[in-house]
Amino acid sequence: MGTYFHHGVELCFAAAYDSDQRQIEQIDSLVACGIDLLIVAPNQVATISPAIDRAYDKGIPVIVFERKTSSQKYTAFMSADNYEMGRQMGEYIAAQLHGKGRVMEIMGLKGSSPAIERHNGFVDAIKSHPGIEIVATLQGDWTEESAIKAIENYQGDLNHIDFVFGQNDRMAMGARKAMSEVTSPLSSRRGAEGEAPKFCGIDGLPGKEGGIRLVRDSILAASYIYPTHGDRLLQLAIDILDGKPYQKETKLMSAIVTSDNANVLLMQSEEMLRQASNLDDLHRQADGYLHQLDTQRTITWLAIGIIALLIMVFVLFYLYHLSKINIQRERVVNTLWNMESEKLQPAPEPSADSVEQTAEKKPEPASPENTENEKGSQFLARFREVVEKRLGDSEVSVEDLASDMNLSRVQLYRKVKNVTGSSPVELLRTTRLNKAYQLLMTTDKSISEVAYQVGFTAPSYFTKCFKEEYGMLPGNVKNN
Secondary structure, three states: OHHHHOOOOOOOOOOOOOOHHHHHHHHHHHHHOOOOOEEEOOOOHHHHHHHHHHHHHOOOOEEEEOOOOOOOOOOEEEEEOHHHHHHHHHHHHHHHOOOOEEEEEEEOOOOOHHHHHHHHHHHHHHHOOOOEEEEEEEEOOOOHHHHHHHHHHOOOOOOOOOEEEEOOHHHHHHHHHHHHHOOOOHHHHOOOOOOOOEEEOOEOOOOOOOHHHHHHOOOOOEEEEOOOOHHHHHHHHHHHHOOOOOOOEEEEOOEEEOOOOHHHHHHHHHHHHHHHHHHHHHHHHHHHHHHHHHHHOHHHHHHHHHHHHHHHHHHHHHHHHHHHHHHHHHHHHHHHHHHHHHOOOOOOOOOHHHHHHHHHOOOOOOOHHHHHHHHHHHHHHHHHHHHHHOOOOOOOOHHHHHHHOOOOHHHHHHHHHHHHOOOHHHHHHHHHHHHHHHHHHHOOOOHHHHHHHOOOOOHHHHHHHHHHHHOOOHHHHHHO
16 A cells, blocks of 8 residues: 555565575575665574574665564664564463463474564563463464464373463464364363363454454454554655655554453454445556556657657767767877977987087077977876876875975976876876776776776766766766
């Protein structure tokens, strides 16, 4: 239901069916798919925690729901108070037995936090009633079959059991069936007051086989209801993703179900289910109407598609034209560097005839303008050498470049500005971007690898500078 109120939210569900390995694989698979947030009810406390930690360490917000993890690496936790459930069930049984009797407990999945906490609450409640004995604590796994097997494998005396506490309704019903089918008749297993054993559980679900109806029909003596509040869980997830304030620990309301309130609770639950069914019908009708509306809009969307296609063709043409301009610009910059470097190449060895002719000529004095140009070329060539040597150093500064050229920062700035019309920082950035453009065109390196290789500290900043310089994203160059 919650997805109807939050547009743009996609929910991916996975059920582990009480399998640790399967839940670990599901968590790792969802993380690999690039989910934005993980909601998980850990199958067991210790075994599932490493998988949850891996997701959390990758920066994915984690909501732990209903069951706890052994780590503190989670963003928020939402659950009913399982300890309080067990404690109240213990107090209820003690009140029904008037502080004297024999009880048996059947625990849920071994190592799961609800099983541990419900057991601790139940035991703590019984401790305050010395006349009540916990005959045995058997191990189940939340299924009815596990409770039946636990009772059948129990080697102790099943006679004179007054109450059986199953940590959920299914195990309570499994114990009830198993104890009614053992060899000795049910009448021989009367409790201390001469009554048949009673059974209570936790879940209090509505529906035909739910705990509320079982309590109303006196099949179970009591159950415990705690709505899971999926809408609140989804709202918590949205608040975390939107950066809104949220509570790290959320306790859900819960209450015990007995014969005194079971009928009212069942009526309320059935009415809620009826209204939910009506809402589903309305949603289906709305979906049908929207489908018809979409059909009517087909021609409009086709027209929009054609217009979009024309715009895309124009954009592609513009990008192609811009790419050619940028490539030409890069060639101009490289040519400038190369021309300045060529001026520093030694002159070719003169031939004997030319030497003889030169000897007859008197040397002409160099003009001030030529001398100045030669010095500028030598300086630019030296500066280029220093820049290319430090290109991959993201920490390099103008002071570092000046030091490499045995100049002060001010002297370097003035000389570079005078020769090129640009500042040292601008030339450094332009050189890095040109080198990056070449690497993107000629290598298989990723955008991040290229950014770091040419001295940018962050791929995002590299992308920003690249777009400002060339009018396109690095990915456009790489894809082309």
